[in-house]
Amino acid sequence: MSSVMTAETTEASEKVINQVQDGPIVVRPEKGVDIKMSAEGVSVFYGDKQALDDISIDIHSKQITALIGPSGCGKSTFLRCLNRMNDVVGGCRINGRITMDGEDIYAPRVDVASLRGQVGMVFQKPNPFPKSIFDNVAYGPRIHGYAQHRDEIEEIVVRSLSKASLFEEVKDRLHDPATGLSGGQQQRLCIARAIAVNPEVLLMDEPCSALDPIATARIEDLMWELKEKFTIIIVTHSMQQASRVSQRTGFFHMGVLAEVGTTEQIFQNPVDNRTRDYITGRFG
Amino acid sequence: MVLWCAMPMIMVVLCWLVVEPWFVRPIVMQTLGSVAGQQAGAPAFQYLEIRNIAAGVLPGTSASDAVMHAVEQYKSLLRTASMAFSVMFLMAGVLGFYRGYKKLTVDFPAREQVEKFVRFFLLASSMVAILTTLSIVLALVVEALRFFKHVPLLDFLLGLKWSPQVAIRADQVGSSGAFGAIPLFAGTLLIAFIAMLVAVPIGLFSAIYLAEYARPSVRSVTKPMLEILAGIPTVVYGFFAALTVAPLIVKVGGTIGLNASSESALAAGLVMGVMIIPFISSLSDDVINAVPTSLRFGSLAMGATRSETIRKVILPASLPGIMGAILLAVSRAIGETMIVVMAAGLAANLTANPLESVTTVTAQIVTILVGDQEFDSPKTLAAFALGLTLFCVTLALNFLALKIVRRYEERYD
Incomplete structure (x- = not known):
């Protein structure tokens, strides 16, 4: 899965771009932009209930894409489609096609575990494992067999904690339980844990909604740094957060993607009426 | 009013x-x-x-x-x-x-008066149980003390020979030598050990299956069926062990050249293990279910497979609770009587061979007290001493188990 940028797949992603351009509300992507992930006509059903209807969106490489919208609009559901976490939920059915570097991630031969190694995820509530800080970060590298020796693992742990700007705070207590950290530290630990396996895409499902403003600001700063290396997709309730951190924004409403475009355009000049109403605070 | x-x-x-x-x-x-x-x-x-x-x-x-x-x-x-x-x-x-x-x-303040009455009534109800326990302990201690007048404490706890029958028939031989409880406790531990050898893996694996893999419809059928095992009277287990399992062991042992006694620790232990499975599976299932789903998702989202998630995250997180379940099951195994009386025999052999017949503390208490007894002979009083010792052991185990489980409960607050 990691070496998929072949000539064939590049062709495929071009085809995808062409298809998306036919859509009524999708803004033409800027020239020379890499498409990391792409969804075409994705519909999701929980049992009989349809949660998402015909979603098509391109995720640009090494950028932050924010997904906004009122509660229950399906943005978290869509996020979970991108690393196939919906597979875990019973009675969930997905139609349509989602590609990463042009490869269908729902193809039968795809190894879900290694897909999730490439598409990391950070959850709404910090969920460190009841282990030490060190073991939390070392968890991914260990199960994926990235490092054999203790030295290598230690190096990965230190590097990941530094990238998540947590290392300075915890370097003296790496072997203390992770549950003893504050909420903001726990969330940065979860980010460190996610980037320790060196994913290509990082999904963040309202990563700051359980945090205070100071911890939120730290995570946002961190996201700015991380986007140099990772493609980030963040679901957020806070429109300020979306406008602060993201380059592109998608607005979900009642299970459909009402509008997607550059963050500037969405917030200053929305095309869709629903987007305008939501952003100006008329509902939501 | x-x-x-x-x-x-x-x-x-x-x-x-x-x-x-x-x-x-x-x-x-x-x-x-x-x-x-x-x-x-x-x-x-x-x-x-x-x-x-x-x-x-x-x-x-x-x-x-x-x-x-x-x-x-x-x-x-x-x-x-x-x-x-x-x-x-x-x-x-x-x-x-x-x-x-x-x-x-x-x-x-009529409603407050009623509240007072309700409180008193409930208190009285709970006192019944507590007072009963206390009086049982008191009776055990008093009678055991009378026993220790006849037989020194150390001889009882450390003696290697148990034969109360000899002692009562020939008083002049001296009863002190025949009341060594070691063979009984060794037999108890042997049978409990065999039982745990059966029950812990099977119980734990079925708990993992129930909690992590089984679909809700399967689970709603399987779990009650496992719990039915706990509802079978131990007498039934006992004759199952004595009449079905023990002869089978003799036969199988015979074909591979081992000489198994018709009443063996193995038969009793195996059946007791089956009896204890629901304790371990049901309690462990609850404990595993109490592990927050967010941890499961966290691990899966890291690219771990299901079994990796269970091994590396869920089991470590629920280990204290599972230990508590196992300890409760151990104290149940130690206290079990009927299966042992029927399937393991009454001979107080000091042996580690599971194919031989052994006896346990509880089985001895039964044989001592069945039938007409004088209540001042050391033989009868020995039952109280055994009971007291057993009570202390199981109390300690239960206490430990509860403590572990409680510490576990505080963990995710």
Whole structure:
């Protein structure tokens, strides 16, 4: 899965771009932009209930894409489609096609575990494992067999904690339980844990909604740094957060993607009426 | 209001039940004595006879006139007594009503009074259990102390030979040498160990299956079925062990050249293990389910497979709870009696060979106390000493288990 940028797949992603351009509300992507992930006509059903209807969106490489919208609009559901976490939920059915570097991630031969190694995820509530800080970060590298020796693992742990700007705070207590950290530290630990396996895409499902403003600001700063290396997709309730951190924004409403475009355009000049109403605070 | 009426009435009934025989009996016996003088037979027996005739259980025809006279008196006394009782009952009710009525002013906090009563009632209920436990412990300690007058404590705890029968038949040989509890505890531990060897893996694996893999529909059927195992009477397990498993072991042992006794620790241990499976599976299932889903998702989202998630995250997180479940199961295995009596034999062999017959503490208590016994011989008193020791061991295990489980519960707050 990691070496998929072949000539064939590049062709495929071009085809995808062409298809998306036919859509009524999708803004033409800027020239020379890499498409990391792409969804075409994705519909999701929980049992009989349809949660998402015909979603098509391109995720640009090494950028932050924010997904906004009122509660229950399906943005978290869509996020979970991108690393196939919906597979875990019973009675969930997905139609349509989602590609990463042009490869269908729902193809039968795809190894879900290694897909999730490439598409990391950070959850709404910090969920460190009841282990030490060190073991939390070392968890991914260990199960994926990235490092054999203790030295290598230690190096990965230190590097990941530094990238998540947590290392300075915890370097003296790496072997203390992770549950003893504050909420903001726990969330940065979860980010460190996610980037320790060196994913290509990082999904963040309202990563700051359980945090205070100071911890939120730290995570946002961190996201700015991380986007140099990772493609980030963040679901957020806070429109300020979306406008602060993201380059592109998608607005979900009642299970459909009402509008997607550059963050500037969405917030200053929305095309869709629903987007305008939501952003100006008329509902939501 | 109803409470104010009912409480005195109930008190009267209770007092009456206690007091009535004491009132009536001397009067009846007195008349019997005055009419017929001291006849043959103990007074207690005569009183019983009178009561039985009065109740119509015995035919009155064979009884003497004196007795019949007493019966008549007994009956009339009972009538008077029940009259008196009814009057007292009603009076108590009326008095209670009156008192309640007087109290019934606007300021009277009736609901709080009811609360007080409820609290007292519930407290009394829980005291029943606690007092019973305390009195059992007291009885055990007192009787065990009497035993230790006959047999020194160290001989009991460290002796290697157990044969109470010899001791009682030939007192002059000296009973102290025959009350070594070590073989019993060794047998208990051997059987419990075999049982845990069966129950821990099977129970744990089925708990993991139920909690992590089974679909809700499968789970809703499988879990109650596993719990049915816990509802089977141990006697049934016992004869299953003695009549099915033990012969099977003898046969299998014979074919591979091992000489198995027809009553073996292995048979008892295996069946006991099956009996304990639901304890471990049900408790562990609850514990595993208590692990937050977010941890599961976190691990899966890291690219871990399901079994990696279970091994590396869920089991470590629920280990204290699982340990608690196992300890509870151990104390159950140690206390189990019926299977051992039926399948493991009664010979107190000090052996580690599971194919030989061994015996356990509980099985010995049963054999000691079955049938007629003198309650001052060291043999009988030994049962109390064994019981006390066993009680201490299981209490310690339960205490440990509860402590571990509680620490686990605090973990995710």
